[in-house]
Amino acid sequence: MDATDKGEIHIAGVNKVFGQGASAFHALTGIDLTIATGEFFTLLGPSGCGKTTLLRVIAGFEQPTSGSLRINGAEMAGLGPNRRPVNTVFQSYALFPHMTVAQNIGFGLKMLGKSRSEIEATTSDMLRLVRMEALAERRPSEISGGQQQRVALARALAPRPRVLLLDEPLSALDLKLRKEMQSELKRLQTETGITFVFVTHDQEEALTMSDRIAVMSAGRILQLGAPTDIYNAPVNRFVADFIGETNFLVLPVAQTGGAVARLTLPGGNCAEARLPEGMTPVTGTTVTAVIRPEQAAIVAPETGDLTARVESAVFFGTDTHLHLTLADGQPFVLRRQNRPDQQPPEPGAMLGLSLASGALRVLED
């Protein structure tokens, strides 16, 4: 077995261009990706970044302009969606309105030419899996959005695909239902062991559900990695900004050495910041450093790394966001967990900030 056989999906050098000449739109540029069997893989990016196009290329609705796509070792070029071991959960669910819930779920099996008894058995298994047994004879128009969502899932899972593609399946649901479905999806993925490729623009959804995330922008994959890697070590400004909240600080370099640099903080103190691989900034120049809002703690004024003035405090329930101004005027957002015995600082108050070690990172330009 060579390395390429271990993965479920192999994408190599895939480009997708819509239109021609001057009006050509490069939806995907140089996508290389290997998705492992049984992985919960997420394509994350803002709308128009190409994540849905990539999903459609995997499903077979779009043919790539160039590059190769292999699923379970087999080349997929020229195969239509009906000849790929892949099923899709559509954003709009796309349930057949003229069929009952049970008929919808059984449709794929029927098209595969399975026997009536096998279709019935699998359909009732699927109905149980998504807890929809009671509504099997309803039409899609007679059930709620969340129920339609579960039917769409069951319909796509019924033929036992090797890969399940999910195109923003939760975006039409309200917050509470979305949370429920997130854990439901995770449960289904663990129970079935099917490879999930999940498309979303919701970074929180991506962080909580995925084994690995590919952050996309303008048709390219910017960063590929586990949620913690992407959150803690964003490779560039776009990823840092898109995933979670981030403070960007422009700071002069005081000293460099190996993988870290000492940066001069507003107020004169110095702090160590990790450098991205291969970057050695010149002492005296300025770099952009990032730090997450929860990775700084409030200490007594003049005792921490930084001194900041409180501009406003926004209450978020579990925590409070403090909007601060540093000594040189740069803004800084601090997230502090709420406790009943603590009052948020008044606007105008001066605070000391202590940065968690390793929290400050320099970004590539």
Place this chain on the structure above:
Amino acid sequence: MRGPLIRGNGWKWLLCAPALTVLLLAASGPLLIVLVYSFLSPGNMGGVVWEFSTEGWFRVFFRRDIFEPDLVTLNHAHLTVFWRSIWLSFQTTLICALLGFPTAWFIATRPPNTRTVWLFLITIPFWTNLLIRTFAIQEVIRNNGTINTVLLRLGVIDSPIQMMFTDFAVLLGMAYVFLPLMVLPLYAAMDKMDFRLVEAGYDLYASRLMVLWHVILPQVKPGFIAGSILVFIPAIGAYVTPRVLGGGRTMMLGNLIALQFGQGRNWPLGAALAMLMLIVVVGALIVYLRALGRMEGERRG
């Protein structure tokens, strides 16, 4: 709940009175007159004599021997015309459906801004007088018309093919005239159709044919129903097309009725034929809709 509401609006329906009057006079009135006429006796110079008679209805189905009025035989001429009208109208509907589906599909799958142009092209024939369009067809298929001239010149045939005054000519003419009536409702149904369902069908291992059968056709069924009704009903009463292209030999119901009110000078018979046509159309509609309902039931079951 409903009581006070109705009492409160008790007289408001009178506002509909002008519309109701027009409907009553323009739609039900003439129909009633025809019904009454079908039970009267024919006048010598046309018109009716106010004398109750079932002779009109009798003559729809039977004929009396000229010399022996008691010798009654089936009126084969009338029955043939009836059968031909139903059969030709059915075929016309079928041809329109077969041609209309790909046409409507073609239009519905164009980019939105060019769809209007295609729809416009489909509706252009409506702007031309029906008679002129029918004579145009005649020009194409008559013995020294376009098709025969070309085929003769090319040496494909030695003598012209007789197309005029045949059922084929009537069928061709009607299919041409009524095609837009099938295309437009089909297009409307396809326009409303969710094309993502087609993708979902492909995704679930359906071949193109299976997607057409299991996903597209059930979605556009309302268009087919509306189109079939719009084509079948005017086809069964068609007058101009069978008159111009079918001549006297391939008469349809419309022509037979017109004949009774004209040269035939037998208004009660004409009126009875007209009423019968109404019954046939309504009956066909009921059978058609029932059959569709049954299919739906089987699908559900």
